[in-house]
Amino acid sequence: MTTGVRITQGTFSYLPELTDDEIRAQIQYGIDNGWAVAIEFTDDPHPRNVYWDMWGMPMFDIEDAAAGLLEVNRCRKAYPNRYIRVSLYNATLTKQTVALQFIVNRPPHEPGFRLLRQETTDRIVRYTLEPYAARDPHGERYDGSD
Amino acid sequence: MGESKPVESPPLGPGAPPRETAEVYGTPGTEDRFKDLADPMRDIPDDADVGAEGVFEDSHIAEVLDSLDDELIALAEVKARIGEIAALLMIDRLRRKIGLDADVPTLHMSFTGNPGTGKTTVAMKMGQILYKLGYVRKGHLVTATRDDLVGQYVGHTAPKTREVLKRAMGGVLFIDEAYHIYRVDNERDYGQETVEMLLQVMENQREDLVVIMAGYKDHMDRFFSDVPGLSSRIAHHIDFPDYSVDELMDIALLMAESQRYRLAPDAEKALMDYLELRMKQPRFANGRSVRNALDRFRMHQAIRLYKSAERGRKLTKKDLVTIEDADIRQSRVFKGGVYARDSDQERPDPS
Numbered sequence: 290m291t292t293g294v295r296i297t298q299g300t301f302s303y304l305p306e307l308t309d310d311e312i313r314a315q316i317q318y319g320i321d322n323g324w325a326v327a328i329e330f331t332d333d334p335h336p337r338n339v340y341w342d343m344w345g346m347p348m349f350d351i352e353d354a355a356a357g358l359l360e361v362n363r364c365r366k367a368y369p370n371r372y373i374r375v376s377l378y379n380a381t382l383t384k385q386t387v388a389l390q391f392i393v394n395r396p397p398h399e400p401g402f403r404l405l406r407q408e409t410t411d412r413i414v415r416y417t418l419e420p421y422a423a424r425d426p427h428g429e430r431y432d433g434s435d
Numbered sequence: 436m437g438e439s440k441p442v443e444s445p446p447l448g449p450g451a452p453p454r455e456t457a458e459v460y461g462t463p464g465t466e467d468r469f470k471d472l473a474d475p476m477r478d479i480p481d482d483a484d485v486g487a488e489g490v491f492e493d494s495h496i497a498e499v500l501d502s503l504d505d506e507l508i509a510l511a512e513v514k515a516r517i518g519e520i521a522a523l524l525m526i527d528r529l530r531r532k533i534g535l536d537a538d539v540p541t542l543h544m545s546f547t548g549n550p551g552t553g554k555t556t557v558a559m560k561m562g563q564i565l566y567k568l569g570y571v572r573k574g575h576l577v578t579a580t581r582d583d584l585v586g587q588y589v590g591h592t593a594p595k596t597r598e599v600l601k602r603a604m605g606g607v608l609f610i611d612e613a614y615h616i617y618r619v620d621n622e623r624d625y626g627q628e629t630v631e632m633l634l635q636v637m638e639n640q641r642e643d644l645v646v647i648m649a650g651y652k653d654h655m656d657r658f659f660s661d662v663p664g665l666s667s668r669i670a671h672h673i674d675f676p677d678y679s680v681d682e683l684m685d686i687a688l689l690m691a692e693s694q695r696y697r698l699a700p701d702a703e704k705a706l707m708d709y710l711e712l713r714m715k716q717p718r719f720a721n722g723r724s725v726r727n728a729l730d731r732f733r734m735h736q737a738i739r740l741y742k743s744a745e746r747g748r749k750l751t752k753k754d755l756v757t758i759e760d761a762d763i764r765q766s767r768v769f770k771g772g773v774y775a776r777d778s779d780q781e782r783p784d785p786s
Binding site for chain 2: 359
């Protein structure tokens with residue numbers, strides 16, 4: 290297998306992959322703080338891609354992280370080759386933002402990014418990052434296996 | 436390393452801090468042996484102290500059982516069963532402490548009994564009890580009926596049921612009148628799907644939630660025979676017996692006390708007579724009838740006080756908290772009951 294780039298987005302992304310127990314503990318931490326739990330997935334790893342697809346509704350009313358982990362595992366089963374992340378949303382007035390977000394699933398091989406140079410006027414060069422995976426149509430990336 | 440702790444015994448087994456295990460085994464390096472321990476039975480001396488005292492105090496067993504005794508009248512079988520569960524959970528915890536794994540016990544329950552025998556009340560307490568015993572992680576109670584679980588069109592049921600199950604995780608899911616979920620005579624009923632999901636979760640996620648089903652005995656029996664595999668997944672089938680008149684009397688006094696009412700001395704006799712008569716009349720619902728009767732007596736008392744205040748009498752605190760003999764004796768129950776003439780028609784609960 291060729292070398293790839295392990296993308297690092299969100300919290301804990303420089304650590305080894307979280308185990309299920311660690312994911313459960315993080316979700317429980319969020320629930321105990323009163324944050325809503327949302328599961329999102331995507332096959333476009335570009336860092337500026339902030340709008341991932343939602344896996345079901347955000348869970349505002351769960352008490353225990355087992356429920357969050359249940360949805361993570363259902364999503365993994367449906368999309369084993371996509372990026373999946375857990376977002377813990379703080380809905381407090383004046384906060385209203387994602388408080389903690391981490392990746393819980395990634396494709397087996399991440400091919401990385403191509404650097405594009407565009408030469409424009411006055412010898413200016415503009416740089417663009419393009420995920421190799423994104424050259425394939427949506428849904429057929431990462432070996433197209435889901 | 437050498438200091439002795441008389442009461443608090445050191446934990447044993449994998450993951451125990453080495454300093455304290457060394458205290459029991461006495462040889463340095465013992466902790467290394469635990470790293471790839473296949474059979475913990477082999478390496479633990481038979482007479483190792485498991486530190487039962489500490490766990491016993493932590494588990495609040497005595498506290499839980501005492502509060503049950505105080506708050507629930509009679510129901511000896513129910514209390515005995517809860518005592519057994521509490522003991523089992525404690526022993527399991529001790530076993531886990533020295534590294535003897537045991538399966539998580541099944542704690543799903545079914546409560547059967549006539550109306551008003553305390554099924555819902557006990558279920559409400561169960562979440563807190565199991566939480567104190569350390570069996571569930573949160574101890575909240577989620578109540579669900581058919582409406583919350585079964586969808587109205589194809590594909591609606593599974594997400595709806597899953598939503599409720601997720602909300603109940605870490606606590607207790609209480610399904611009242613569970614037999615309404617599944618209608619055997621209608622095979623296109625979506626309840627079947629709910630039952631299947633329940634069965635699966637009850638089996639595979641025993642440590643995540645406890646399911647309690649409640650309902651009338653004959654209905655529940657039919658429900659269990661219609662759904663194979665459900666009855667055997669429920670470890671505790673608890674039957675709630677009807678109350679005797681003395682127990683009903685105790686319940687009435689406890690309810691009155693919790694609402695800050697007092698019975699006048701002759702009113703207690705009247706209440707006894709009332710209960711004896713009411714038990715023989717149709718649609719008697721044990722504790723619920725007692726509660727309704729008490730509400731009715733309060734109304735009788737209120738109108739009596741209102742009238743006497745209107746006549747210019749000064750009311751005292753004693754007046755406000757006392758239910759008199761007359762408040763009880765004016766009930767229709769003493770005149771043969773509201774069902775005396777036509778017992779078939781639907782009427783409100785008489786008091």
